[in-house]
Amino acid sequence: MMASPMALPLADCSVRAGFPSPAGDFHAKRLDIAEMLVQHPQATYLLRVAGLSMKEYGIDEGDLIVVDRALEARHGCIVVAILDNEFTVKMLHQVNGLFRLKAGNRTYPDIVPKEGQTLEIWGVVTACVKRFAR
Numbered sequence: 001m002m003a004s005p006m007a008l009p010l011a012d013c014s015v016r017a018g019f020p021s022p023a024g025d026f027h028a029k030r031l032d033i034a035e036m037l038v039q040h041p042q043a044t045y046l047l048r049v050a051g052l053s054m055k056e057y058g059i060d061e062g063d064l065i066v067v068d069r070a071l072e073a074r075h076g077c078i079v080v081a082i083l084d085n086e087f088t089v090k091m092l093h094q095v096n097g098l099f100r101l102k103a104g105n106r107t108y109p110d111i112v113p114k115e116g117q118t119l120e121i122w123g124v125v126t127a128c129v130k131r132f133a134r
Contacts, residue, residue, distance in 0.1 A: 043070035057104035067123035078125040
C-alpha cells in the first residue's frame with residue numbers, strides 16, 4: 001500500500017528547549033516528513049516498539065521506529081535483529097568479528113548469541129517517532 005505524501009508546514013524558526021525566546025512572526029515552508037525520514041522507500045518499514053529495553057536510547061514502548069533494510073549495520077547502530085525467529089531492537093556492538101546486542105536499559109541483559117543460535121541483522125533503525133498528545 002503506497003501512502004500519498006502529505007506535506008506539513010515547517011516553521012522557519014527553532015523552538016528553544018531551554019529558556020524561552022520572544023515569539024515573532026515566522027515563515028513556513030512545507031515538509032513531507034516521509035521525505036525527511038526515508039532514504040530507501042522500497043526497503044523502509046515502520047515497526048511499533050514493545051517493551052522498555054531501549055529507553056536509555058530514547059526509544060520507548062509504543063514508539064514507531066523507522067527501519068531501513070538497505071543500510072549496512074555497523075558497530076554502534078541501533079538495529080532490528082532476528083534472534084531464533086524473534087524480532088528485537090538493540091544497539092549493535094561488533095568487535096573483532098564478535099557480535100553483541102546491547103540493551104538500552106540496565107535491567108535488561110545484553111544478548112550474546114550462543115552456539116547454535118541464529119542471528120540476522122534485519123535492518124538499521126534510522127528514526128524514532130513519538131506521539132505525546134492524542
